[in-house]
Amino acid sequence: MADGTGAPPRTADVGIAGGIITEIGQKLARGRREVDADGALVTPGFVDIHTHYDGQASWDERLLPSAWHGVTTVVMGNCGVGFAPATSGHRQRLIDLMEGIEDIPGTALHAGLSWDWETFDDYLGALTARPHDIDFATQVPHAALRVHVMGERALAGEPATPEDVAEMAALTRAGVEAGALGFSTSRTLNHRSVTGELTPTYDAGVAELTGIAAELGAAGQGVLQIVADFLDVEADMEVILAMARASGRPLSVSLVQFPVRPLAYREVLAGLDAANKAGLAVRAQVAARAIGLLMGLQCTLHPFMTNPVWQSISGLPAAEQALRMRDPAFKAAVLEAQTGEKNRNLIGGRLINKYELMYELTDPPRYEPDPADSIAARAARNGRAGIDLAYDIVAAEGGQGALYVVSGNYVSGDLSVVREMLVHDWTLPGLSDGGAHVGTICDASFPTTLLAHWARDRADGRLPVEFVVQRQARDTARAVGLADRGVLATGYRADVNVIDFARLGLRQPEMRFDLPGGGRRLLQRADGYLHTFVQGEETYAEGEPTGALTGRLVRGAQPAPA
Ligand SMILES: [Zn+2]
Numbered sequence: 001m002a003d004g005t006g007a008p009p010r011t012a013d014v015g016i017a018g019g020i021i022t023e024i025g026q027k028l029a030r031g032r033r034e035v036d037a038d039g040a041l042v043t044p045g046f047v048d049i050h051t052h053y054d055g056q057a058s059w060d061e062r063l064l065p066s067a068w069h070g071v072t073t074v075v076m077g078n079c080g081v082g083f084a085p086a087t088s089g090h091r092q093r094l095i096d097l098m099e100g101i102e103d104i105p106g107t108a109l110h111a112g113l114s115w116d117w118e119t120f121d122d123y124l125g126a127l128t129a130r131p132h133d134i135d136f137a138t139q140v141p142h143a144a145l146r147v148h149v150m151g152e153r154a155l156a157g158e159p160a161t162p163e164d165v166a167e168m169a170a171l172t173r174a175g176v177e178a179g180a181l182g183f184s185t186s187r188t189l190n191h192r193s194v195t196g197e198l199t200p201t202y203d204a205g206v207a208e209l210t211g212i213a214a215e216l217g218a219a220g221q222g223v224l225q226i227v228a229d230f231l232d233v234e235a236d237m238e239v240i241l242a243m244a245r246a247s248g249r250p251l252s253v254s255l256v257q258f259p260v261r262p263l264a265y266r267e268v269l270a271g272l273d274a275a276n277k278a279g280l281a282v283r284a285q286v287a288a289r290a291i292g293l294l295m296g297l298q299c300t301l302h303p304f305m306t307n308p309v310w311q312s313i314s315g316l317p318a319a320e321q322a323l324r325m326r327d328p329a330f331k332a333a334v335l336e337a338q339t340g341e342k343n344r345n346l347i348g349g350r351l352i353n354k355y356e357l358m359y360e361l362t363d364p365p366r367y368e369p370d371p372a373d374s375i376a377a378r379a380a381r382n383g384r385a386g387i388d389l390a391y392d393i394v395a396a397e398g399g400q401g402a403l404y405v406v407s408g409n410y411v412s413g414d415l416s417v418v419r420e421m422l423v424h425d426w427t428l429p430g431l432s433d434g435g436a437h438v439g440t441i442c443d444a445s446f447p448t449t450l451l452a453h454w455a456r457d458r459a460d461g462r463l464p465v466e467f468v469v470q471r472q473a474r475d476t477a478r479a480v481g482l483a484d485r486g487v488l489a490t491g492y493r494a495d496v497n498v499i500d501f502a503r504l505g506l507r508q509p510e511m512r513f514d515l516p517g518g519g520r521r522l523l524q525r526a527d528g529y530l531h532t533f534v535q536g537e538e539t540y541a542e543g544e545p546t547g548a549l550t551g552r553l554v555r556g557a558q559p560a561p562a
Contacts, residue, residue: 001042003488006470014042016494019535019550020561023490035531035538037498041465044473044486045072045134045495045534046447049252049428050225050285052102052436053136054082058126059112059516061549062133065444065523066434068543070451072495072534073135073554074434075480079227079254080186080201082141083113084123085148085171091115093147093155093193100194101186102436103300103347108519120175124553132551133539135495137480139225140175142168142185142201142212154200160208168208169215176216179555181480182223182249183212187236189229196345206242213247221557223480224251225285231260233267241271244280250479254431255284256291256408257417265421272426283479285430286421288446288454289367291408293348294522295358297321297399298511300439301343303352303390309337318399325395338387348440351405355379355386360393361402363508367449368458371413375403402509419461422454422471428479429472438521442509447472448526452504465501481557491561494536497529504528 002009003024015023015031051074053063066074076082081098083091095113099106117123120140127138146154149167160168172183191199216222224243228236244251257265268284275282295302297318304310309330313321324330343349351357355376359369371377379389393401409418421427434444450472455465477486485493509524525543532540537548 001488002466002469004044004470004473004486005489006466009041009466014488014496016496016533016536019494021488021490021492021494024488035498040530041499041501042488043070043469043497043499044488044492045497045532046070046472047073047476047482047486048430048432048434048444048447049075049476049480050078050430050432051076051434051444052078052081052104053434054138054141055098055104055109055113056435057132057136058114061130062545063136063435063551065442065525066432067133067532067540068525068529069445069448070497070499070529070532071134071434071444071447072532072551073137073477073482073485075137075139075181076435077139077141077180078184078225079191080142080184080199082138082144084117084120084144086115086144087118087148088115090147090151094144096193096195097143097199100196101191101199102433103439104436105438105515105519106194107517108515111517111519112515120171120180121178124179124555127553131549133545133549134534134551135554136551137181137482137554138179139182139184140172140180142183142204143199145171146200146204155197157198157200157203159203159205165208165211169212172212173215173219176219176222176556179553180222181554181557182225183216184225185209187226187228187239190347191227192345206239209239210242210246213243213249216249217247221481222249224249225253226251227254229258230255230264230268233264233271237268237271240282241275241280244275244282250281250283252283252285252428252430252479255286255421255427256431257411258408259411262411265417269421269424269426272424276426282426284421284424284427286427287409287418287431287443288422288429288449289418289443290406290410290415291431292404292406292410293351293440294361294402294404294442294509295352296394296402296511298520299402299522300346301348301352302394302403303387304334304338304394305352306341306343307334307338309333322395322399325391331391334391335385335387347437348405348407351407353387354405355390357405357407357410358386358390359404359406361404361508364506365404365508367453368415369404369406400511416461419454419463422463428476430476438515440522442522442524445506445524445526448504448506451499451501452506456501456504482554483560484558494533496533498531500528500530
């Protein structure tokens, strides 16, 4: 058992009653139900603090794919996007933002969202209407808040007036007092609505951000979450530190190594060291893998999406596209017409022709591929062009073939930067974006990568299993104020994984068309999670749902057991 505290693994029995861990020790008295975990790895349920299930939680009792990866609590409402507060006139705007920023099909959001709420409190009420497979918690999203308070002025990127700021601050406080864990905002150029406009929070001024942050400070509760580009580390750090100072509340910010400024992440890490030394609780959320993209005929992106010849078959189902693509004359025409044009409006759209960053997606997937296996390198060895090989791969398997493109965190051609970030004092595992980017990624599997890749498979620089469990359970839970979980000890929540550690692994992501209205999403399963318990009830056995739905909306910070 790795108990979440970072203590070396030990053998022990775990006693559970009433949804709480009642006892840990040797040879406990027999219980109503016993699970033989001999030889298995027992961990606290994982806590994923960076997801986007804001829509899904309102229509689906299952928060997949996270629930397949040992995750028993998710925090949503990240990056400033969400669906409350919202009056009826702004619903379309919020859907456009979620579709553009998080790549969740607008048709699915239209079909799935019931919109039987206006205030944040109403929204929480709607979320509690159905039981779920895992616990979930919300944050007040800045973009929704800004549009709610400022209307068209928010979308036009206008600065907030002092009255706007006061109203946003009051609504944020009301949201947190109703049960949100905090407030989130976005300052990244990557975040655009489906019609191409920058997210309404991009230009929010420091006075606006500190005004809202200060209100959380006055309330004495809530955390802050930010996504920033760090194109100008100093400027972004200044804003972040101003928010931390104004609020005195814990803050976390996304951190990725971007190829344009490959060493900027070290400046950010140094900034975190200095901030924490100065008494500010500022952390970076970091990824367990490269920030990559999946490309294929059914995905949002692929190398031929802007190709005029290929576009003649763009309306066909993938299987028929694949059939047409087997025609050598069609292939020749596509390759001839390929201009290398990018798709600038979509996140990752600049990468669709980057064959040196592209790999064939294998089964099981390899998330730390050797640059010698890139599409460009493989093609060159056979005297072909990268596009030629990429074409054959996406057209294979009836149009199900896929490419894995690595962009962030992979400048060195391996995951050494990820390791450096993961072991830093002031970082947390995050950025899985569970429930979002459903046509381009499936990073809700980060917790499985953390365990299987980092604590078992990686030959060089393997991390102790107790360390990664502590980070993904206790540390993430505490960072958002949930001190009642993430540890296997008496009095803590009985959220528990029983894992066949030797067999733990990821399957290939696959496209499903099971969102409301038939919308598509990439899902990815794992092997090796023998049993997952939420509040003491087994919710998944070997990845199959047991029928128990003991997950609930978590309202507000939770104290540690006495
Ligand atoms: Zn996000």
